[in-house]
Amino acid sequence: MNKGYIKTFFAVLLMFTLVFTSIETGSAVGTISPKVEMRASWISTVANIDLKPGMDEAAYTSWARSTIKELERKNFNTIVFQVKPSADALYPSELAPWSRYITGSKQGTNPGYDPLQIMLDTAHEHGMELHAWINPYRVTMANQKLDELASNNIASLHPEWVVKNGTQYYLDPGIPGVQSYLIDAVKELVTKYDVDAVHMDDYFYPGVNFDDAATYLQYGGNFDDIGDWRRNNVNELVQNININIKNIKPWVQFGISPSGIWRNSKDDPEGSDTNGSAHYDSLFADSREWIQSGYIDYITPQVYWSRQLAIANYSVLLDWWSSQTEGYPINLYIGMADYKVNANFDTAWNNPYELPEQILDNRANGKTKGQMHFTLRDILANKIGYADIVENEIYQTKSLTPSTAWNGPAEPKKPILVTAKKQGKSIQVTIDNKKRIDARKYVIYRFEGNKAGDYSNPKNIVGVVYDKNGFATFTDQKIDTNKQYTYGVTTISYTGVESKNAEETKIKK
Structure with a gap:
């Protein structure tokens, strides 16, 4: 095209x-551009895909700031930061060792700083959400040995919980102690950090040949089919993680990005008209159950195929996932294959407009609330200029992240007091809202002249800031010192609901 x-x-x-x-x-x-749209970038730390190992605190902080600043400039609003790549952590944890991907040294080596906290603070300083991405079952990457793990790794402490599959090791999902451990790990994460969401990716059981016959014999109960039992194990984990998150912080979202195909129609009349690997059958993940039972707040199927590929067509899958989520309290986002642009056997990916037009299809679909891009390095690499097209023709204005009103539908009140003061070639907007506790963020709108304009037009959004104990400030550096401006500020609740009214203030030239 x-x-x-x-x-x-x-x-x-x-x-x-x-x-x-x-x-x-x-x-x-x-x-x-829609006013409300998820625009996320995965930041992959496993195998140091997006993260350079061995940075000291100053270098890491500089990298985090430059990365977030660039994504904000491109009008992204969320990062999905991988904090538990493989039974480890990119933060100080009592339940997992330090990840080797932060230091480049042996697992368990303390980097001397908290990578998650720095990334979280930086994201929030730029008005962006941070979703803490975990991989629950994976213990090692390919060909990594168990004796390379730290002594406090759960696999070292409980070797009886570990199963080798191919050249990798995994925690056995069918063991109750494994599920309890994984839930505790999420509870620790949500309790200690002000994350906006917990995110799981597409790795569940690693395949049909997983060696868990003994576990099935011990814990299979009344399940006649090992596949049904495996799916139930995953379902229970997903449900219990969500319950425990909401018990700690009801507004924190739980989202999962499964592979793009639930089941194929040749195997199930409810499945999609595709012929690819289905996670229901191969990974024992029943994503349809999570949607219908309300176990998750958003789902991001990784629809990593073009609109020309016959066995797994993007358009077919977009329509299928839209039909599956319609009517349920869940946000549908689509996982975008940025990594395939100009780097795949499918020549459709040689067209720089393939991915941008997929985003347009998501919007035209009317049910999809946005997309997540895999992965950071590919966005920045901008092969054949596709990311420039997204930036200049698709994400032209800022957007707000979709709400999860089912976790709390109350509309917040507008801020109590907003003031604006010119400071040289910038304007500082100050928000005083200390008597109210319903604010998570504020949206800053700017209008030329002495009165407010259209709050529904995202062109008028100049920033999003997080509340800090009833206060917030925003510095508008993109002004014309010869113009007069009116600023309006709305409140975003903890579940993403925006106030209908705004508090306004004027700044004169």
Whole structure:
């Protein structure tokens, strides 16, 4: 598809945007970017995909700041930061050793600082959410030996919980002690850190040949089929993680990004019209059950295929996942295959517009609330200019992350007091809201002139800031010192609900 076509598509989409409005985004006059849309980047630490090992605190902090600043500039609003790659941690934990991926040294080596806290603080300073990404069952990567693990690794403490599969080691999901340990690890994470969500990826049981016959014999109970028992083990973990998260902090989300195919229609009439590997059968993950039973707040199927691939077509899967989530209290995001751009046997990925147009398809679908991009290094690499297209033609304005109103539907009140003061070539907006406790974030809108304009238009959003004990400040550095501005500030609740009213203030030239 050529550039002229996409511009025509934009024009048509804009025309429809001017005519039709949605409850959540309102009228978006003059823009085609929605006001509310998940735009996340995975930051992969396993095997140091996105993280350079061995940085000291200063170097790591500098990297975190430059990374978040660049993603904010590109109008992303969320990072999904991998904090537990393989029975380890990128934060001080009483339940897991330090990850070797932060130091580049033996597992358990203390880097002397807290990578998660630095990344979390930096994300929030830039108004971005941080979703703490964990991999629950994986103990090692390929060809890594157990004697390479730290002495306080759960696999070292409980070798009877470990199963070798191929060249890797995993915790056995069927052992009750494993489930309890994994739940405790999440509880520690949510208790200690102000994360916005806990995120699990697509690795569950590693395959049908997993050597757990003895565990099945001991704990299988009334299950006649080992596959059903395995799926139930995963379901119980997912459900119990969510329950425990909500018991600690009801607003913290729980999301999972399974592989893109639940089941194929040839194996199940409820499945998608595809012919690829299905996680229900191969990984014993029943994502449909999680949706229908309300175990998770969002699901991000990794639909890592093009719109031309017959066995697993992007468009087919987009429609299938949309139909599965419709009517349930869950946000649907799509996992985007940035890593495949100009690097795959499927020549559709040689077109720099393949991925950008997939995002447009997500929007046109009307049920998808955004996307997550895999992975950071590919976004920054910008092969064949695809990321420039996303930045300049798709993510042209800032956007707010979708709410999870089912975790708390109350609309917050507008801020109590907002002031704006010119400071040289910038304007500082100060928010005093100390008498209220319903604020998680604030949205800063800027309008030219002496009165407020359209709050539904994301072009008017200049920033998002997190509340700090009833106060927040925002520095607007993109101003024309010869112009007069009016600022409006709304409140975002802990579950992402925005106040209908704004507190306004004016700054004169």
